[in-house]
Amino acid sequence: MTSRFHDRTVMITGGGGGIGSELTRRFASEGALVLCLDVDRERAERACETAGERARPVVCDVTDGDALDRVLADRGAVDVLVNNSLCVTGDNLVQTSDDSVRADIEGTLTTAFLCTKRVLPGMIERRRGAIVNVASVNALGYFGNEAYSASKAGLINLTRSVAVRYGRYGVRANAVAPGTIATPVWNERLAAEPDLLDRLARWYPLRRVGTPQDVANAVLFLASDDASFTSGACLTVDGGLTAGQGLFAEELLVESRTAEL
Numbered sequence: 550m551t552s553r554f555h556d557r558t559v560m561i562t563g564g565g566g567g568i569g570s571e572l573t574r575r576f577a578s579e580g581a582l583v584l585c586l587d588v589d590r591e592r593a594e595r596a597c598e599t600a601g602e603r604a605r606p607v608v609c610d611v612t613d614g615d616a617l618d619r620v621l622a623d624r625g626a627v628d629v630l631v632n633n634s635l636c637v638t639g640d641n642l643v644q645t646s647d648d649s650v651r652a653d654i655e656g657t658l659t660t661a662f663l664c665t666k667r668v669l670p671g672m673i674e675r676r677r678g679a680i681v682n683v684a685s686v687n688a689l690g691y692f693g694n695e696a697y698s699a700s701k702a703g704l705i706n707l708t709r710s711v712a713v714r715y716g717r718y719g720v721r722a723n724a725v726a727p728g729t730i731a732t733p734v735w736n737e738r739l740a741a742e743p744d745l746l747d748r749l750a751r752w753y754p755l756r757r758v759g760t761p762q763d764v765a766n767a768v769l770f771l772a773s774d775d776a777s778f779t780s781g782a783c784l785t786v787d788g789g790l791t792a793g794q795g796l797f798a799e800e801l802l803v804e805s806r807t808a809e810l
Contacts, residue, residue, distance in 0.1 A: 554581035554774040560627045561585055562611045562664060563634035564725040565592025568683065570599065571761035572631055575769055577603040582625055586611060586634075611660040617667050626671040629772045632661035633683045635703025636698040642781070650696045657700035661707060669715060676719040679772045682708050683764070685725045686787050701726075705783050712781030721780040728787030729758040752796060754789030 559576045563569040564585030570592075573585045576760070577600040586609045588595035593606035607624070609616050611634050621627070636656025639645030639724045661682055672678025684705050687698035704724065711722035729749050739745055750757050770776055785791055 552580035553769070554579045555773070556580070556626040556628070558582045558624070558626060559629040559631065559772070560586065560624075560664070560668065561633055562660060563587060564596075565589055565596045565606075566633070567734060568679075568727075568730060568761045568764050569633050570596035571765045572633065572768060573597065573604050574600040575765045576629075576772075577601055579769065581629070584620070584627070586620070591706070611664060612655050614663050614667075617663055621667055626675065627668045628672075628678060630664055630668045630678075630680045631683065631768060632664055632680070632771070634660045635683075635697070635700075637694050637697045639696055640694055642695045647697065653694075653696035654700050657697055658703045658707070661704055665707070665711060669711075669720065672720045673715065673718040678720040679776075680708075680711060680720070680722040681768050682722070682724040683768070684726045684783060686726050686785065686791055688783075688792050689726060689785070692758075708783065709781045710721045716780055721776070723776070723779060723781065724783040725764060725767045725771065726783055726785045726787065726791075727759055727764050728753065728790045730764060730784075731758050731760055752790060752793065754795050757788060758801045759786060759788060 554576055559571050559581040561569055561583060564573050566585035566751060572598045573583050577583045578667040581603065583600060583604040584607050585593050585596050585604055586607045588610050590608045597604035597606045607620055609620050611617060634656060636653050638652055639649035665680060682704045685701040686692060687694060688701035688705050708722045731746055746758050766786050766788050771779065771784065
């Protein structure tokens, strides 16, 4: 078993969710002490039970700076921060309430600012640290959910800002931009549209949607010393979705209708 994170403390926000729980499990399996932050106690505890004794559930509202201060005072220095929390409530921009806009921005982008601000001093002092922000393909093109998407785009800019400003102190910051990932967040809609993920898979060159394991593979690489000279990057984990519009090309190109390579 590899131990890329032996003796390192990893803090994961949204740690009890579909991607977060996989991150919690994987970091713990590679030797990290994992602080699994989630506003939902049950989700955090369930994720840590699966991850084993090296994972600690921490009930925390990461939109609350004072609560974050208490967590860090109790738990000590953080070597790796994964900003994974999100909020997505509104869709149609005109019809979305002001409160929904604020909630999406606060839950997706402000949380990353608050957490990053608090772990940076310790990383600067130790001249070592890795921050990985879980963004989205929504940051790179139009896929709906405007407030959420704008927040994810801001998250990529925050990644680059931290990488440039604090790189001299040995701090690295990178992001991943997942496409559609099969997590429990889809369950309610799948109950009404059981074929939804199959329909979405048609848009992906790899002809499937992603899994939490796909995202975790990328996050752990960027957080590890394997990526020691990688900073300010945004790694798409999207099955080729943002590389181009395959279905559009199939309609446009004559040869795609007459021959199958």
